[in-house]
Amino acid sequence: MKRRRLNSYGEKLAITYGLIKTSEGTTLRVYKNLKICVDSHNAAKLISKVMERKIVVWDNKRFHHFKNEFCSCGDYW
Numbered sequence: 001m002k003r004r005r006l007n008s009y010g011e012k013l014a015i016t017y018g019l020i021k022t023s024e025g026t027t028l029r030v031y032k033n034l035k036i037c038v039d040s041h042n043a044a045k046l047i048s049k050v051m052e053r054k055i056v057v058w059d060n061k062r063f064h065h066f067k068n069e070f071c072s073c074g075d076y077w
Helices: 002-021 038-050
Strands: 028-031 055-058 063-067
Touching: 002 028, 002 038, 038 055, 038 063
Parallel strands: 028 055
Antiparallel strands: 055 063
16 A cells, blocks of 8 residues: 555656756656556646646556646546
8 A cells, every 4th residue: 555655646746846847838758667546647637737838657558648637548548
């Protein structure tokens, strides 16, 4: 259970760090070797709209391109 919780925070932490360290309008790219969790997927969608950023997350299955609260996977992964 503890490992599962840590895995779900990784991409949110990476996105937050990217928002702090990159200039406005920069596409954020996150690469991970595990499947993105539902919570992080929904968070990335919301962050993409609120922060007006494109976010690309690559998990162990596919690329997820988030822009304006939509994901390229159509919420199917």
